[in-house]
Amino acid sequence: MDLLRIILIAVVALEHLYFLYFEMFAWETIGKKTFRSLAPELFTPTKALAANQGLYNGFLAAGLIWSLVISDQQWSDNVAIFFLVCVIIAGIYGALTASKKIFYVQALPAIIALILVLL
Numbered sequence: 414m415d416l417l418r419i420i421l422i423a424v425v426a427l428e429h430l431y432f433l434y435f436e437m438f439a440w441e442t443i444g445k446k447t448f449r450s451l452a453p454e455l456f457t458p459t460k461a462l463a464a465n466q467g468l469y470n471g472f473l474a475a476g477l478i479w480s481l482v483i484s485d486q487q488w489s490d491n492v493a494i495f496f497l498v499c500v501i502i503a504g505i506y507g508a509l510t511a512s513k514k515i516f517y518v519q520a521l522p523a524i525i526a527l528i529l530v531l532l
Contacts, residue, residue, distance in 0.1 A: 417529060418526065418529040418530055419481060421522060421525055421526035421529060422477050422480060422481055422493055422497070422526050422530075423477075423478075423481065424522055424526075425477055425497065425500060425522050425523050425526055426473075426474045426477035426478050426481075427474075428474075428518070428519065428522065429470045429471070429473045429474035429477070429500070430470075430471070430474045432466075432467060432470035433467045433468070433470045433471040433474065434467070435447065435467070436463040436464060436466050436467030436470065437463070437464045437467035437468065437471075438467075440456060440459070440460050440463040440464070440467075441456045441457060441460065444456055444463060448511075448512075450512070473496055473499055473500055473503070476492065476495070476496035476499075477493065477496045477497070477500075479492060480492040480493035480496060481493075490530050493526075493527075493530050494527065494530055494531070497523045497526055497527040497530065498527065500519060500520070500523040501520050501523045501524055501527065503519065503520075504516055504518075504519035504520025504521075504523060505520050507519060507520075508520065
């Protein structure tokens with residue numbers, strides 16, 4: 414169970430590192446493929462906004478990675494809980510405001526990881 418918890422937290426962190434990458438550095442290429450509902454001409458003028466969003470995703474990834482390197486289990490769990498809840502809230506908000514798919518890609522893995530941390 415412990416290994417599965419670590420793997421799921423790492424998966425959520427890696428997802429957010431990927432979000433950081435495509436929102437900060439590949440918004441006009443990967444972003445267009447990911448957010449097909451947006452008009453293609455919107456990607457260039459929104460590049461700075463996406464980069465800001467990517468930076469926040471990087472902070473989420475950093476917090477989750479930090480939780481994996483803390484040696485004290487209680488402290489590690491508390492940090493993981495905080496950042497997983499942040500990811501879940503962001504995923505639910507994204508699902509309600511942008512695309513239902515965001516719930517399954519972002520929030521659901523974090524919910525499963527959170528359950529494993531709490532058990």
